[in-house]
Structure formats: structure tokens, C-alpha cells
Amino acid sequence: MKIRAKLAKDATIRFISHLDMAGALEKAVRRAGLPIAYSEGFTPRPKINFASALALGVTSEAEYVDFELKERISVAEFVRRLKEQLPRGMRLLAAREVAAGAPALMSEVNAASYLVEARLPGRSSREIAAAWEDFLARETIYIFKETKHKRRDLNIRPLILKARLTPRAEGGTWELLLRAGSTGNLRPEEVLAAFFAETGWEGTVERIHRTGLYIERWGKLLTPLVEPRALEEAGENE
């Protein structure tokens, strides 16, 4: 069976990398004695798959993880046992059974929402709001993006799905909904860096918090847990 869970990564463990957090979850699952399934081959790995990697330093209240189990177990039991074994800073928020053949989270999730706190020393609230409005009004916003495979100029404007700024003197809070996953992935710090570059202002990103991961389908935003193929549910409501 497959159980999909929603986890939080709190500020106390924001300095733990995504890979290390995955390792910690793996160990928690073993301590909990959950009947996790293993991959085949010389180095069998437990079948635990994250929807999306989270950068070091970023907190989140919406990390989705699929667990493939080799025996049936109630979702309530799964939640109870795993909760006891999670390290401080990792919280299990909700879980549901999903169809065994449900597509991989990683391939489904295509949008992510964030809260970003940034500082812009010496700038008034009004100045910041106006500059942000101009920035968003542009049809194209190019950034230089370097990945393992290629270096290119990328227009990130179409990847900013929604944005709302609450400005204040010398900074503000940005609520961003950005394209994520294999169809184009934009990180919030890239948006702010482009904004800083555009304005020529010295700004610093103070805090990034992921508030949601979504499957955008037919113009609607679904969370991976209310996705129609989900079956059984436990824990807090979405």
C-alpha cells in the first residue's frame, strides 16, 4: 500500500539539508518498525519519495512524502508510530492512503507557494510597492540560470503564477506562487534576486518558508492530499 504524508520542517532544523532530512526520515521509519518496502538490487533502499527538494535554510509546512509499505496498516497506526520517532523539528501534519499505482509525487507537483521576508535598507514602503508593481508588470524578466547540464538566460515571468507583496518600511513580506517541478522550477530567492537586480537596490532575503505544494490541473490548484485518488485519511485536515 502507499501512504502519502504531509510534513513540516521547522526552523529548528532549517540547517539540515534535504538529503539529510530524507535520511533522518528513513531512520525514523525504521525505528517506528513500519513495514516499509525496499527497492531491488545490491543496495536496497526504502521506498520513501519526496515530492520536491527543499533548499538548506528554508522552512516548510508542506512537504509531501510517499511511503510504500509491504503490508497493510491503518493510516492512524502509521501516523501514531511515525510521530513518536520523528526528530525535533520534523512534524507529521496529515496522511492518507493513495492508490498503489498513483503517479509519483515528483512528477505531479507543479507549483509551490512561499512566504518570503526580505529587507531593503533605506527604502520606504511606498517605494518598494511601486517598484514591485513595475517589476511584475513586465512581460519578460530574464535571469541567468546555470544548472549541471546547461547555462542559459531564462524568462521567469511566466513561472510567477501569483504574487502579493505586503510592503513596509525597509522591507516586506512576499507571498509567491511559483512554477515547480519538471515543467519549470523557479525558486523564491531567484525572484527576489531578479527584483533586487532590476531596482539596483541592496536587498537581503531574511527568511523563506514554503506554505504549499500543488498539483495544478484544469486551472485548479489541488494539494497532493486532496488529489482525487486519495483514499483514507488521518491527522489534521487540510
Place this chain on the structure above:
Amino acid sequence: MADLQETLERILPRVEKPARYWGGEWNEVKKDWNEIPVRMVLAFPDIYEVGMSHLGSKILYHVVNARPDALLERVYAPWVDMERELRAAGLPLFSLETKTPLARFDLVGFTLQYELTYTNILNILDLGGIPLKAADRQEGDPFVLAGGPCAFNPEPLAPFLDFVVLGEGEEVLGEILDLFRDWKEQGGTRREFLEAVAAVPGVYVPAFYDVKYHPDGSVAVVEPNRPGVAERVKKRVVHDLNRASFPESPVVPFLDVVHDRAMLELFRGCARGCRFCQAGMIYRPVREKDQETLLRQAEKLLKSTGYGEISLASLSSLDYSHIAELIDALVDQYGSQGIRVSLPSLRADSFAVEQARKIHEVRRSSITFAPEAGTQRLRDVINKNVTEPELLAAVQAAAEAGWNAFKLYFMIGLPTETDEDVLGIAELARKVANLKPKEGRITRVTVSTSNFVPKPHTPFQWEGQVKREELRRRQLLLHDRLKGRRLEHRWHEPEQSFLEAVFSKGDRRVADALERAWRLGCRLDGWSEEFRFDVWEQAFRETGIDPAFYANREIPEDEVLPWDHLDPGVSKEFLRAERARARRGERTPDCSRERCSACGVCPALDIPIRRRGEAR
């Protein structure tokens, strides 16, 4: 420490792997600082990933934190980026658990695992706000202590340490903490505590001993400078490991550390008697845990940590009396749960290959054997009792079991070594590469050569290290002969090995060069990217210390050794006799299998002499 916490959160995003400095791992013990009278920090003088892989530290963490009246927190050497940030922010080095600056602890304990971590000790003290020299510490400053294998010659660190603990720490540390708690309650002076602790068996207070030198620079005498101090300090050992305190719930790091697995210690000591090996001498005698104890401990360890691998960690794990049964039982019980059993090193024989096969090490990685020397003559000199036919049979068996990459470990510069022995390494490697297994094939043979470092309390303690230029010539000689298909040669640069020898065999005068080198910026010397030999040369020059006197000089057997007043239980007569046998190419059998070799350790420590597998 709200300020420290805030500053830390500001600087951590700028350093590599901030989790090294953050704590909060599973099974971390965080006690209420204000409720606990005795506060100690265990300082591992290397980076987090190395320190968190060290079994001894896990044991001490457990032993101290199990006491209601004491706490033990952790600190590791900061990497260069973190040191820069700490100094720039004016932030003192702090413990991981409660983020407390080191200077606020009662006791700061270092483990001495490796000579090239010594500058890190000075750096940790300095960053922690603690006066470097014991003599400069005032009432209210922490006591700085040290233990571990290199504590068997702590003289190069003597001015920096308040006291040193010889041997296994789990029992004696308890006695020290008892004493400390009482002393603190009664409000005694620093001097009073040091006098009290010096009376604890296994504890050495360097300041209570004077060293006199001959005009030629050799040590004339090391003697107590006050009454009531033992002339020789004897090491401590745990007599029954089955009853020893065992860390059932070790801290589980978030970071991928060097040994990221559960560690099951099968036994202590090793009776093989390799004459170059300090661990083989100072950890004697062999004391095994019962199989029932081990299976019980394995279960608790895996349950409390969630590790997917359990390593059988001992000096020569396959020498455990019931190793085959133990491996069978572990594989039987945990194999189906996706938990692997692993062995840290293998003897070069087919029994070893058979055991490795059972735990599915095949194709996971290469397989490593350590013949140590290239000819039978030299292997007899060092008492490494493996023969060429045994090695070739082991490789053949391993290749047929499915391994195809082989690593062979050797040392260059062993006593009596000639070019013939050096070239013997190449010949042996070639024979291994040319083996024709019935199934499978040998695709790669990697020869790894380190440089021999003579160590205190071994039969080779009197030997001088071969000079650097000569070591390099021999490494290159071998390198030329190891060219060829399937052959690969890796070797250590002689400069680091030279410095290891200086600090391994150094006396108290070497401390000046150590401090100078640290002031000139040396640290993390065990990391080749940070090691700066030119700066070390400058430090020796400026302090007027001749490093070759310590590293390269052969010491006459009748000369007083800087570590003669420290007693690992193995007698000096035995070491002398072993050296003579080495010169004659005579082997000494494993005392736990054949006859007692009369090293003296069992009677010295009041431990009954026992054969392998004999009931206690």
C-alpha cells in the same frame, strides 16, 4: 545565551554544512544546565563528521549523561569557514547541546586520536576562551583533560593539559567526576583538585612531574616533583565488558558522517602482536563480550537509532571467538529488515572471505587486505603473520565470490626495509592482478602505501623514521614498478608522516613548536588541503627545535624515553625482546591462540590469563 543564538543564526547560512554546529540530533541529551552541578564538554579535535564516527566518544557521552549529577555536551573543531565567522563575530566556540561557550564548563575533555589534530586542540581552547597553558588558568577556569591512544605520550601537549587519563575511560571518568563534584561542593582550590585527582589510578598530572635533559638533548629523568605522586602512572582497563556501561541510544547525526552506522564493539584489545601497531600494544589484553550480550546490544542499538547498517567494530573483528555464529545470527535476524551487517577490515585469509560473503559485501565495494610488507622476510620482522599463499588464496576466493576490485595496504620505511622489500610490494601486487579466478575477474588492484611512523610503547619505539627524501625515493621506486594494466598506486606524502613521528615521539619541548605553528595559522593539519609544511618548518626554526631529532633519530635502548613514566601494562622488557626477535626475523604467535608471549599486561592489570573462547 540569546545573543549567541542570534549571532549564530545569522552566520550559519554562510558556512558549509551548518548542521556541524547546530546539534538537535535524535538521541541528543540536553540537560538543564542550572540543575546539574558537574558540567563537562567532550571536545573532539577534528570536524563533526569525523568526531561523530568515534565509538569511544559515544561511550563517554552515555556514561556521563547517565549520571543525574553530571552533563556531557559535545564540541568539534570548526572548519576554516566557521572559524573565520566566529572570530569576525567575536563569538566564542560553544557546545552543540546548550550553545554554551566552552569557558563556562567545569571540565573540557579532549580525545587524542591522531597527532595531526594537536593544533586543533589549541584552536578549540582559544576559540572557547580558555587560557592555552594550564599554568595560566585561574580559579574558575575549566580543567582541561585528555585521553585516548595518543595520551600514552601526551608530552608534546603537557603544558596545555591539566591532567591526562591513561587507558579506557568509562570507569575512571566516573571516579574523576565524583571527586570533582565533592571538590566543587566544598569550594576547594585548583591546586587541591589537581592533587586529589593525581591520586586516582590512571590519572597523570604533567605539572607534578619534572623533566631533566642531558646536554645532548636526550631525556635524563622524568620524576615527580612532590610527595604522593606515583612514579609511574598505570593505564586503566575495564575488566568485564559484559558489565561495562554501553551506549544503547547513541546520537544519530543528520549529516552523512564518516561511519554512519550502528557500531557494535565485539571486544577490546588485539593479540596478533604486529610490532608496528600501537593499538595492539596499548589496548591489551583481549577482552571479549559474550554473544548474548552482543545480540542484546545490537537489538537495542538498531531500535534506538534506526540505522540500516550495523558494523562489527573492533581491532580485528574476525578474531572474535564466535564470529561465524554471530554473523549468522545477525544476518538471520536483520537481513529481512533491510539492515546490513558490515566489517571494518578483513584479514587476508579465506575464512575472512567466507564471512564477508555471508554479509553480502560482494560488489558493494572493493575488498581490502593489509599485508603491510612486500616480502615474507619483512612481514616476519613486523610479525604480520600472513603469507603470500594465504593472501593469494584469499584474493582468489574473493574474486570467485564476485569481488573484482582489490585494495592492498602496505607501509614504506619499516625497520630493516631494503629496496628488495619495496619492489616485493610491486611483485605481490602483480601476482594478485594476474590471478586467474575460475569465475569472475580481477579488474583493479589498488596499492596504497603509507609511511611507517614509529610509535611509543611498541617494539619499534626506539626506531628512527626513515628520512623524508628517502621515503619519497622508495615511494617513487615503487610507483615506477606499479605501472600497468589494472594496477594503481596511491601514496601518502612523507611530510605529514614526518610530523606524526615528531609528535608521536616528542617530549615537552616540542610544545613550543606546536604553539608557534598554531599561532602562524596551522590547523586541521590532517586535512591535506589545509596542511602547510612550510609553516611548520618555520615554526620549528623559530622555536629552535630540531624535528629530525624526534622523528629520525634512533634512540639507544638504555636512554630514558619521554613516555617511560606512563605504563600501558606491557613491559619494556617485552618490547625489547620483541625488537630483538624482529631483528632476527622471528615471529611471535598470537597469545590468545598459542602460548603466552609474556608481555606482562595480564599480571600488571590483575587480569587472569586466558585463551581465546575460554570461559571467564
